[in-house]
Amino acid sequence: MTDAKQSPKQPKQLTDRLFATERKPEDFRFDASVARVFPDMIRRSVPGYTTVIPMIEVITEQYVQPGTNCYDLGCSLGAATLAMRHGIHHDDCQLIGVDNSGAMIERCRHYVALDDHPLPVTLRCEDILDTELSDASVTTLNYTLQFVPPEKRESLLRRIADATRPGGALILSEKVRFESEQEQEIQTRLHHEFKRANGYSDLEISQKRAAIEQVLIPETLDTHKQRLLTAGFSEVFLWYQCFNFVSILAIKPK
């Protein structure tokens, strides 16, 4: 059986079968094997991902300011980076993608090069907790903050808010958990059903769940909203939700 989906110029992309056979329990890492299957993995695993990406272009277009920096923090293969690129119509803006996985950044370079667009993209293989941020108008954290240790999230958001110009925006997409035990159970079940509908087996779902348990820490929508306000954003609201995956828009006061 073949699962190659690549056209000649595309980096080789495969179907995600990483958890299909029994594996020894190990924490999930963004290594080369994940990077190879990542477009397939994230599309089949994150409800709403394929809707959120094109909306990042629309939101970027609304909030980008001339002569500013735009950041995609935890850019993986650059899906949100390229959406931002297409929403930026100022040639004096800088677009910067940051990821601390070498395997992701390496493949991201190929996708950026294949995207025929005049705005240069700078890719940094760095920890988003250390990367320099300044003069920002639009910053995206598309399903990345969930991998940052919870105790480090507030200072990162504060650093982003401090680096953002008045009227600028942060797009924050996350897996969330729910205060109500009943809602938590129903939304989790719907997420698993979404994965089953996308061809994942029960074994794949349960092995992946065990692998991400200690590394992807979801918080409630309320926790996210409160912390964004504390960090220095003034308007904070939900613009998208599908099951236990949300996206929030946070605006810096004018």
Ligand SMILES: Nc1ncnc2c1ncn2[C@@H]1O[C@H](C[S@+](CC[C@H]([NH3+])C(=O)[O-])CC(=O)[O-])[C@@H](O)[C@H]1O
């Ligand atoms: N501290 C960190 N510093 C830098 N990168 C990090 C850090 N922690 C995690 N990452 C990186 O954040 C990315 C998270 S995936 C983002 C999808 C993308 N935004 C997309 O729109 O396709 C989401 C997911 O897989 O659920 C990975 O590439 C990590 O290496």
Ligand SMILES: O=C(O)C(=O)Cc1ccccc1
């Ligand atoms: O697959 C899952 O269950 C998730 O929660 C999302 C996800 C997507 C890609 C890498 C890690 C987690």
